[in-house]
Amino acid sequence: xxxxxxxxxxxxxxxxxxxxxxCPSSLALRIAFKALGxxxxxxxxxxxxxxxxxxxxxxxINVPLLNMAxxxxxxxxxxxxxxxxxxxxxxxxxxEPTVLVWAGDGGTYDIGIQSLSGAAERETNFIYFxxxxxxxSNTGTQRSGATPxxxxxxxxxxxxxxxxxxxxxxxIAHGIPYVATVSLAYPLDFFQKMQKAKSIxxxxxxxxxxxxxxxxxxxxxxxxxxxxxxxxxxxxxxxEHENGETRFTAATKKIIEGKVRxxxxxxxxxxxxxxxxxxxxxxxxxxxELLERKVTESIKRLKGWVPExx
Amino acid sequence: MADDIESIEYVTSLSRPAKGCAGNTGEWRVFxxxxxxxxxxxxxxxxxxxxxxCISKEGINIDYQYCKGCGMCAEECPTKAIxxxxxxxx
Numbered sequence: 475x476x477x478x479x480x481x482x483x484x485x486x487x488x489x490x491x492x493x494x495x496x497c498p499s500s501l502a503l504r505i506a507f508k509a510l511g512x513x514x515x516x517x518x519x520x521x522x523x524x525x526x527x528x529x530x531x532x533x534x535i536n537v538p539l540l541n542m543a544x545x546x547x548x549x550x551x552x553x554x555x556x557x558x559x560x561x562x563x564x565x566x567x568x569x570e571p572t573v574l575v576w577a578g579d580g581g582t583y584d585i586g587i588q589s590l591s592g593a594a595e596r597e598t599n600f601i602y603f604x605x606x607x608x609x610x611s612n613t614g615t616q617r618s619g620a621t622p623x624x625x626x627x628x629x630x631x632x633x634x635x636x637x638x639x640x641x642x643x644x645x646i647a648h649g650i651p652y653v654a655t656v657s658l659a660y661p662l663d664f665f666q667k668m669q670k671a672k673s674i675x676x677x678x679x680x681x682x683x684x685x686x687x688x689x690x691x692x693x694x695x696x697x698x699x700x701x702x703x704x705x706x707x708x709x710x711x712x713x714e715h716e717n718g719e720t721r722f723t724a725a726t727k728k729i730i731e732g733k734v735r736x737x738x739x740x741x742x743x744x745x746x747x748x749x750x751x752x753x754x755x756x757x758x759x760x761x762x763e764l765l766e767r768k769v770t771e772s773i774k775r776l777k778g779w780v781p782e783x784x
Numbered sequence: 785m786a787d788d789i790e791s792i793e794y795v796t797s798l799s800r801p802a803k804g805c806a807g808n809t810g811e812w813r814v815f816x817x818x819x820x821x822x823x824x825x826x827x828x829x830x831x832x833x834x835x836x837x838c839i840s841k842e843g844i845n846i847d848y849q850y851c852k853g854c855g856m857c858a859e860e861c862p863t864k865a866i867x868x869x870x871x872x873x874x
Binding site for chain 2: 481500528661693697
């Protein structure tokens with residue numbers, strides 16, 4: 475059994491980075507490196523992580539790192555994996571490093587989806603990690619394909635009228651060997667899923683809900699609490715998909731089994747300033763009910779339910 | 785690989801890993817986390833939740849040179865052993 479005491483002490487994400495206070499991406503990098511070890515090639519597509527790794531000539535990340543263009547997550551991983559394969563064939567390296575793509579939701583949901591889809595179809599052996607902060611936080615909190623219904627962003631000042639798409643399901647539809655969702659509030663679950671992803675050959679997709687304090691408008695000390703409430707309210711479901719089966723994990727499993735009561739979505743919305751504009755309006759109640767329905771629907775879908783119109 | 789900026793003697797077109805690539809980020813801090821040893825039960829929750837890798841696993845020591853004072857450790861501590869105290873200079 476994995477406990478906090480058994481996690482490695484070595485830090486590959488070095489202190490004193492350029493990240494904001496309470497940044498979920500820097501914390502996620504720390505935990506991911508603990509699971510993957512130092513034999514990793516990190517490919518960062520344009521996102522907050524391009525900034526928080528530090529400015530030239532220093533870097534806060536103590537593994538080889540490539541900064542790539544926004545749309546090239548999957549494509550650059552394919553190139554790197556092919557390159558390492560050739561080096562191993564020539565006998566220049568003993569072990570092929572784990573290729574880890576680190577992308578935000580903009581680089582995954584919107585701009586990077588075609589190269590990710592291509593890499594998954596080619597069965598490239600790499601881990602694609604999406605830290606989803608539900609907006610383009612790096613460029614000033616604009617709307618993205620991951621922004622939930624009713625959330626404020628600079629381009630949806632009255633609240634987003636559409637709900638986010640479910641990219642983990644899109645990746646499951648690719649038939650890749652491993653898809654998982656993780657949360658910062660459950661670090662051991664996160665650690666184990668990263669370790670499992672490392673041990674599997676093929677394309678692995680892992681997605682994290684990354685509450686962004688400046689973008690979501692909550693105090694920097696609440697990052698973990700917001701992550702936890704997202705899981706407990708069902709707005710973020712923890713599961714892993716392997717061999718054609720979806721298995722719920724951590725708190726989501728307990729909620730689905732009925733051991734723990736699901737908390738209302740309202741509690742999660744109230745914690746964040748980005749839902750204030752819509753909740754203050756008369757339509758706020760409607761948006762809240764719609765989100766609650768979306769949660770029920772996504773749980774049903776994950777259990778294998780197919781809507782009637784199909 | 786170098787541990788701190790001072791030990792790097794030359795630079796190339798590559799960035800090199802170093803602690804404190806944004807300078808002494810402890811200067812950003814408004815509230816300082818202070819640990820009360822009598823309440824700490826060494827559960828390591830603050831260590832795993834520190835986004836800046838500023839808390840050591842052995843002995844739970846806080847690195848004030850780089851701690852940005854986000855307050856996540858104090859918020860999550862189950863025994864409330866960490867308290868956020870306003871810095872004197874502000």
